[in-house]
Amino acid sequence: MGVVTLPLEIVRDTTQKSAEQARLWCRQLEEGNILLFPQTPVALENAEDAQFLLGLEQSRSVLHKNLAYQVATDRIVGANLCSANSAAHARLRAILRGYSQRVTEFLVGFLVPYQARWQVDYTSFRPIEEQGRNLPLRKRNDLLHMDAFPTRPTQGARILRFFQNIHPTRPREWIVGEPFRALAPQFIPASIAPPRAESVQIRKMRKTVCRAGVGRAIPALQRSPYDRFMLRFHNFLKENSGYQSQGARAAISFPPGSSWMIYTDTVPHAVLSGQYALEQTFLVAPQAMVAPEHAPLSVLESIVGQRLV
């Protein structure tokens, strides 16, 4: 099994706001580094909120899996809240809404070169112990993968995620692999073949639904060749037992109270253990990149020699 140099940059002082430093942080992220904040710069508003979140998993009546807050609709999605009482639901929504706002405010000041050219995506709370989860292979978090959203194609926007370990005592254990720019060429031609052209059937369907004005509701029809590739590559890596057992990797332990940030469409990652994490996703515009040559879209387009979005 190969070992990669730990792609970790530790940020102890978030008050250094020179233009050069902010640009360097953006570059480090885009090159496939993880920025680790040993003490999170975005704490929960108060200790009672943390206690509330830590109590949710124990009372299984409130939720059955990861919870996601959608800022665009101000709704909690992706969890079974049928049996939750409305006061608990409202409090949960308020906590995640506030967290999303504070993370966004922090990053506006921290990643200045991006000028907030992003879409604020889901905020999630992950209360389930990751070790030993019984999930279908393609949904497993403990296999190395790069993120690609089946229902939310990004059209080349980058997936930036900000995490926080709110477990009071236990770390969150990850492994990470070589970033996309180094990894992708290793799999030619098995997975890097130019994406298949859209089938005649799909083209006809697209025309029909566009005329009917419902195309935006059918994610498969909005997927660019880039999105289709990234989804295939996500599945390819998880299903590749050779890569999972022998691929180069490094282990990282995120202590309680820490935060970290990573482009999860660039760095293969897997969560081996840990419980209770908060996470905020941003879809960053490709035009905002300070090192665009590291973007998976640029890497792929240079390999296949054609536009993919």
Ligand SMILES: [Fe+2]
């Ligand atoms: Fe992931």
